[in-house]
Each structure stands twice: as C-alpha cells, then as structure tokens.
Amino acid sequence: MVFMVLGRTLSIASEAPPEQAAALRALLSSLEIRDERLTPAQLEHVAVEVAAQPGLWRDLVVDSPDRRWWIVLHRTANYEVRLLSWEIDQTSDWHDHGGSSGGYLVVDGSLEERYRARAGADLRERRLEAGESGCFGPAHVHDMAHRSGRPAVSIHAYSPPLTVLTTYEETPYGLTTSGIRLDDDRD
Numbered sequence: 001m002v003f004m005v006l007g008r009t010l011s012i013a014s015e016a017p018p019e020q021a022a023a024l025r026a027l028l029s030s031l032e033i034r035d036e037r038l039t040p041a042q043l044e045h046v047a048v049e050v051a052a053q054p055g056l057w058r059d060l061v062v063d064s065p066d067r068r069w070w071i072v073l074h075r076t077a078n079y080e081v082r083l084l085s086w087e088i089d090q091t092s093d094w095h096d097h098g099g100s101s102g103g104y105l106v107v108d109g110s111l112e113e114r115y116r117a118r119a120g121a122d123l124r125e126r127r128l129e130a131g132e133s134g135c136f137g138p139a140h141v142h143d144m145a146h147r148s149g150r151p152a153v154s155i156h157a158y159s160p161p162l163t164v165l166t167t168y169e170e171t172p173y174g175l176t177t178s179g180i181r182l183d184d185d186r187d
C-alpha cells in the first residue's frame with residue numbers, strides 16, 4: 001500500500017510479517033478508529049490496546065546495544081503505531097514530533113522522560129515504569145532515555161504519522177533548535 005502524508009509518499013504500512021500485520025490491522029479496526037486526526041488520549045488508548053496483545057509484536061523486538069531500534073507495526077494516512085526497544089545509554093535526544101500528537105506505554109523496563117513545560121525554559125522529568133502510559137499534544141518537546149531493562153520496550157502511537165522532527169539542544173537559557181531529522185532516521 002502506498003499513500004501520501006503531508007506531501008510525502010509512505011510505502012510502509014507495516015514492517016511486521018504479513019500475518020502479524022494482518023492481525024494488528026484486525027485489532028486496530030476493532031477499535032473503530034475514525035479516519036481523522038486522533039487525540040492524545042485516543043493515541044494512548046491505541047498503544048495500550050496493542051501492548052495488551054503481545055502475541056502480535058513480542059517476537060519482533062530486537063535488543064540492539066549499538067543503535068536505537070524501532071519498527072512500524074501499523075501505519076495509515078492518519079496514524080501509526082511503532083514498537084521501540086531501548087538499551088543502556090540510549091536516548092531519543094531532544095525533539096518535537098513535527099506537529100503530531102502521541103501516546104505510549106512502557107512494556108518492559110523503565111524510561112525517563114525529560115520534557116519542556118509550558119514556560120520555555122522550564123524542563124521537567126518523570127520516570128515511566130513498565131505498565132505506565134502517557135500522551136502528549138502537538139507542541140510537546142521531550143527527550144526519552146533508557147533507565148532499566150535489557151532492553152526496555154515501549155509501544156508508541158502518533159497522529160498524523162511522523163514525518164520530519166525538529167531536534168533541540170539544552171542551553172543555560174532553555175532549549176534551542178539544533179536541526180531537523182526525518183522520522184525514519186534510526187540512528
């Protein structure tokens with residue numbers, strides 16, 4: 001399946017093997033997701049529902065100490081679901097989501113999220129243990145990092161699907177932009 005999102009051609013509807021991709025499609029269609037932008041709460045719900053069916057994704061997890069690992073489990077024009085693993089010292093670094101909203105659930109291990117609070121220079125952090133979920137809107141800027149688990153595993157949903165992200169660096173004066181990154185940059 002090939003479709004357009006924000007002017008980009010996305011050729012990958014799922015990187016899961018065909019049978020699992022079909023089962024994921026069936027699960028997600030049972031949620032009766034409408035063909036529109038999903039809210040953060042809806043995205044969190046999607047992540048929770050997918051996480052509750054480990055038979056659909058558990059055997060796909062790759063433990064990679066060398067690079068951050070993830071795959072697309074399901075992608076349509078209005079949302080996508082990804083499976084991520086996190087090893088020691090691995091971090092997403094500071095980034096936004098290019099206007100997308102997101103929801104996630106930590107399946108194994110724990111992650112630490114540092115995030116920008118409403119006031120520009122106000123950075124906060126929280127630890128996310130296995131079983132904990134969360135969500136964020138289109139303005140969210142954060143840095144997620146491994147804290148425990150070999151590997152830590154999490155499931156994320158985004159709407160619309162990620163395209164181009166802005167990266168940031170921390171300065172004494174707050175976060176400043178440092179570049180852009182394509183959503184499929186896996187380093």
Ligand SMILES: [Fe+2]
Nearest residue numbers: 092095097142
């Ligand atoms: Fe993120």
